[in-house]
Amino acid sequence: MKKFLCLSFAFIIQGICSSQTTKKALPCYDLTEVLKVEPTFLYKPHLDASRSFGIKLLKDSKTMQKYINNGKFHKINKSGKGYRVQKLDYSRAWMLSKGKIMLEKIGARFNKETKGSAFTVSSITRTLEDQCRLRKINTNASLGISAHNYGNSFDISYVRFNGVLRYNSKLEIALERVLKYYYDAGRIYYIKERQQSCFHITVRNY
Secondary structure, eight states: OHHHHHHHHHHHHHHHHHHHHHHHHSOSSOHHHHHHOOOOTTTHHHHHHHHTTOOOOOOSHHHHHHHHHTTOEEEOOSEETTEEEOOOSSSBSEEEHHHHHHHHHHHHHHHHHTTSOOEEEEEOBOOHHHHHHHHHHOTTSOSSOOGGGGTOEEEEEEEEETTEESOOHHHHHHHHHHHHHHHHTTSEEEEEETTTTEEEEEEOOO
């Protein structure tokens, strides 16, 4: 009887573990549904620019790690001249080389124009799994493919400067002036996202 109970308990534990493993293995998104979502006219250039780098859609951590291991993605420092990266819960501090260089250039130019100020980077590269987790707490997160899913996009808050969350029209104007400079130079696309209080920036494959 004791042996029977032990065996029964072992099967129950195995079943629970197996169920949990299967549950973890399933993606939290439906790729078919994600691909059906058409980008807006304003957002399409961002996606076209993202896809031009030859990076496959970042579905999960495994896909992301592959690009890190082969040197395609580069680590973004927590801070640099003119910028700081906030704690990232739903994105990862890695980007393509041109993305990293562009972020550093934007930061340095902003720092110079504002005589020492720094902006805050609020989001960088996301996998589809990251995006799915984000959507659970933020309904404004993209339902379809995002430029963040290719490693060449990042968001800059326009309400957090020098580590302080407070509206500053002078610094916001200075930041947009820097972004417009690089936009006019054919280096980036950017959108002012009012619901997220950030500028969404996508680096072009120049």
